[in-house]
Amino acid sequence: MNPTTTKKLLLTLLAWGIAVIVFFPIFWMVVTGFKTEVQAIAPPTLIFDPTLAGYNTVIERADYLKFALNSIVIAFGSTLLALLVAIPAAYSMAFLPTKRTRGTLLWMLSTKMLPPVGVLMPIYLLSRDLGLLDTRTGLIIIYMLMNLPIVVWMLYTFFKDVPKDILEAGRMDGARTFQEVVYLLLPLTLPGIASTGLLAVILSWNEAFWSLNLTTSDAAPLTTFIASFSSPEGLFWAKLSAASTLAIAPILIFGWMTQKQMVRGLTFGAVK
Amino acid sequence: MATLHLNNIVKDFGGTQVIKGVDLEVKDREFVVFVGPSGCGKSTLMRMIAGLESTTSGEIAIDGERVNEVGPADRGLAMVFQSYALYPHMSVEDNMGFSLRLAKVPKAERREKVLAAARILQLEPLLDRKPKALSGGQRQRVAIGRAIVRNPSIFLFDEPLSNLDAALRVQMRIELAQLHEELDATMIYVTHDQIEAMTMADKIVVLQDGVVEQIGSPMELYHHPRNRFVAGFIGSPKMNFLEVEVRGADAEGVEVALPGGDCRVPVAGDGVSAGDVVTLGIRPEHLALDEQGPLTGQIQVIERLGGVTSLYLEHGDSEWILVADGDVAHRVRDHVRFTFDPARAHLFTADGLALAHLERHPLVDIDRKENRASSASGGQR
Ligand SMILES: Nc1ncnc2c1ncn2[C@@H]1O[C@H](COP(=O)(O)OP(=O)(O)OP(=O)(O)O)[C@@H](O)[C@H]1O
Ligand SMILES: [Mg+2]
Numbered sequence: 057m058n059p060t061t062t063k064k065l066l067l068t069l070l071a072w073g074i075a076v077i078v079f080f081p082i083f084w085m086v087v088t089g090f091k092t093e094v095q096a097i098a099p100p101t102l103i104f105d106p107t108l109a110g111y112n113t114v115i116e117r118a119d120y121l122k123f124a125l126n127s128i129v130i131a132f133g134s135t136l137l138a139l140l141v142a143i144p145a146a147y148s149m150a151f152l153p154t155k156r157t158r159g160t161l162l163w164m165l166s167t168k169m170l171p172p173v174g175v176l177m178p179i180y181l182l183s184r185d186l187g188l189l190d191t192r193t194g195l196i197i198i199y200m201l202m203n204l205p206i207v208v209w210m211l212y213t214f215f216k217d218v219p220k221d222i223l224e225a226g227r228m229d230g231a232r233t234f235q236e237v238v239y240l241l242l243p244l245t246l247p248g249i250a251s252t253g254l255l256a257v258i259l260s261w262n263e264a265f266w267s268l269n270l271t272t273s274d275a276a277p278l279t280t281f282i283a284s285f286s287s288p289e290g291l292f293w294a295k296l297s298a299a300s301t302l303a304i305a306p307i308l309i310f311g312w313m314t315q316k317q318m319v320r321g322l323t324f325g326a327v328k
Numbered sequence: 329m330a331t332l333h334l335n336n337i338v339k340d341f342g343g344t345q346v347i348k349g350v351d352l353e354v355k356d357r358e359f360v361v362f363v364g365p366s367g368c369g370k371s372t373l374m375r376m377i378a379g380l381e382s383t384t385s386g387e388i389a390i391d392g393e394r395v396n397e398v399g400p401a402d403r404g405l406a407m408v409f410q411s412y413a414l415y416p417h418m419s420v421e422d423n424m425g426f427s428l429r430l431a432k433v434p435k436a437e438r439r440e441k442v443l444a445a446a447r448i449l450q451l452e453p454l455l456d457r458k459p460k461a462l463s464g465g466q467r468q469r470v471a472i473g474r475a476i477v478r479n480p481s482i483f484l485f486d487e488p489l490s491n492l493d494a495a496l497r498v499q500m501r502i503e504l505a506q507l508h509e510e511l512d513a514t515m516i517y518v519t520h521d522q523i524e525a526m527t528m529a530d531k532i533v534v535l536q537d538g539v540v541e542q543i544g545s546p547m548e549l550y551h552h553p554r555n556r557f558v559a560g561f562i563g564s565p566k567m568n569f570l571e572v573e574v575r576g577a578d579a580e581g582v583e584v585a586l587p588g589g590d591c592r593v594p595v596a597g598d599g600v601s602a603g604d605v606v607t608l609g610i611r612p613e614h615l616a617l618d619e620q621g622p623l624t625g626q627i628q629v630i631e632r633l634g635g636v637t638s639l640y641l642e643h644g645d646s647e648w649i650l651v652a653d654g655d656v657a658h659r660v661r662d663h664v665r666f667t668f669d670p671a672r673a674h675l676f677t678a679d680g681l682a683l684a685h686l687e688r689h690p691l692v693d694i695d696r697k698e699n700r701a702s703s704a705s706g707g708q709r
Contacts (some may be wrong), residue, residue, distance in 0.1 A: 125339075219411065219413065221409045221411045221413035222413050222414075222416070223408070223416060224380050224400070224407075224409070224414070225409060225411065225413040225474075226415070226426070227380065227399070227400045227401055228378060228380075228400050228401070228405065228406060228407045229401075229406075229426050229427035229430060229474070229478065230401045230402075230427050230430045230431060230478075231401060231426075231430055232401060235430055238424075239430075240415060243417045244416065244417060
């Protein structure tokens with residue numbers, strides 16, 4: 057074996073190893089969901105009679121569909137709202153930059169470095185006083201704000217890649233700013249906007265800190281659903297696993313279906 | 329019907345003046361070419377006319393109306409970009425029809441206008457393609473077609489041919505000139521290419537460092553350059569320059585000292601007197617080999633092109649380029665003598681200004697259209 061083949065083999069093994077380590081907890085969670093409670097705490101084994109008992113109990117005990125619906129509405133709603141706010145912001149930063157544009161972008165990103173718990177009190181009080189506690193609207197707004205820096209930043213980089221000439225040609229053709237954005241910029245950056253949106257959906261879907269602190273029942277998403285099984289029934293591993301599997305299944309399927317979209321680049325034969 | 333006036337316009341990019349007070353008048357249906365070295369502000373000037381760049385001071389008027397505050401969408405101009413700037417996600421037909429779509433022109437009428445433009449540019453078979461499936465020349469045509477469909481009052485072209493190969497450039501150059509006649513439109517054209525400028529322009533604007541050096545017909549710039557910069561910039565190969573001393577000036581011209589004897593150049597000698605140092609300028613094609621000539625040089629390089637031969641000569645620290653008709657029997661390192669017709673020479677004062685020729689060249693005011701048989705017969709029909 058020559059050195060490059062050896063190197064390739066080692067790298068492949070390493071990649072597989074990491075993939076297995078990353079994937080194993082999820083795999084184990086799914087498997088545990090099909091066990092009985094007794095099997096779940098017994099010494100780990102892969103050989104057992106699969107049962108749906110765990111899933112049945114979980115679905116019976118809590119209104120899974122209500123939580124799922126909340127998750128969907130909140131994740132997609134906040135993403136849509138974030139895009140609506142971020143597109144004009146990124147447009148002006150990419151095409152009408154000023155001396156402060158870079159600083160603004162960095163500052164926006166720096167807000168992500170703050171631990172959310174640091175602003176728990178003000179946000180909680182604001183939500184309470186505005187009547188947004190335990191409402192979907194409340195979470196939609198919070199998630200929109202939470203994702204905005206990343207969404208603006210990503211859109212900014214995608215917009216920057218659009219040749220200025222194309223937009224100027226549109227202007228010469230008579231396009232107003234709105235038409236320029238709708239007919240030229242958005243179609244040209246659609247893959248980028250889609251992957252930005254998908255990321256925002258996933259981040260919102262998996263968010264637990266704010267949903268646990270700001271919702272109780274009416275607007276509670278799936279992350280709250282999982283949590284509701286973890287505290288009172290901390291030792292019932294099978295049910296907890298079943299609940300977790302149910303909570304992440306939609307987003308896993310969604311991510312798997314759209315992975316091509318997420319990876320697709322921005323390559324167009326635009327300007328020569 | 330469209331005229332354009334620039335009145336002392338200035339562009340300031342955050343402290344650096346890039347356009348330093350340009351005045352220009354473009355008549356209806358005129359073909360105006362901006363030339364100048366890279367970075368002199370040609371594109372900036374054109375973008376200011378288009379409205380893509382704001383004007384720091386001065387006034388831009390189209391058909392007599394100030395348009396400084398009018399956005400690019402409303403100036404009624406069309407621009408062809410050097411990069412073509414086609415909309416990559418639209419078919420050729422949609423690219424060409426985009427302006428009409430924005431203007432809410434009904435679909436049937438839109439198609440009709442796009443087809444008419446496509447016919448002129450032979451783009452009909454390509455209407456359904458996306459830009460990335462086109463060759464460079466085809467993309468260029470689509471970009472021009474997009475401009476035609478708008479039926480603009482003025483066309484703006486920013487180096488539209490610079491991405492094409494030499495043969496296609498010649499072809500497109502001729503097509504553009506024909507298009508100008510067919511459309512009877514006012515056109516403003518930026519180029520680096522001397523030949524494009526000389527062959528297409530009614531009027532050439534020579535820019536340097538954001539300042540207009542001279543405006544005139546191609547023949548005027550060639551025969552009567554206003555200063556040393558224009559003299560050196562227009563014409564290829566470049567004009568030869570030699571510092572000489574003035575012997576005297578009178579109504580017949582200015583007498584200067586040359587190594588092989590004095591010579592009288594028929595230019596107005598106001599302001600120069602014996603003893604002044606001036607620059608003699610002679611175009612390479614106006615030098616001729618001559619055993620008795622007053623100038624000498626040693627051949628460094630010979631370029632034999634068949635039709636003409638270029639000799640690169642050196643004498644002391646002066647260098648000369650001489651373009652001779654046909655073949656030349658001389659070899660590299662030969663010493664040759666050469667001469668010139670003083671009537672075709674130019675004199676420049678120490679600050680670079682040309683001394684005016686006593687007689688104007690007869691072809692200076694010739695209309696570009698008279699150079700074309702097609703327009704003459706077209707005019708009669
Ligand atoms: N947005 C800008 N900000 C600052 N300076 C600029 C800007 N655009 C152009 N310039 C400067 O203005 C000058 C003129 O640029 P311009 O593009 O008009 O030159 P040009 O004559 O078209 O050159 P070329 O022949 O290379 O295309 C250049 O020195 C350029 O650096
Ligand atoms: Mg330019």
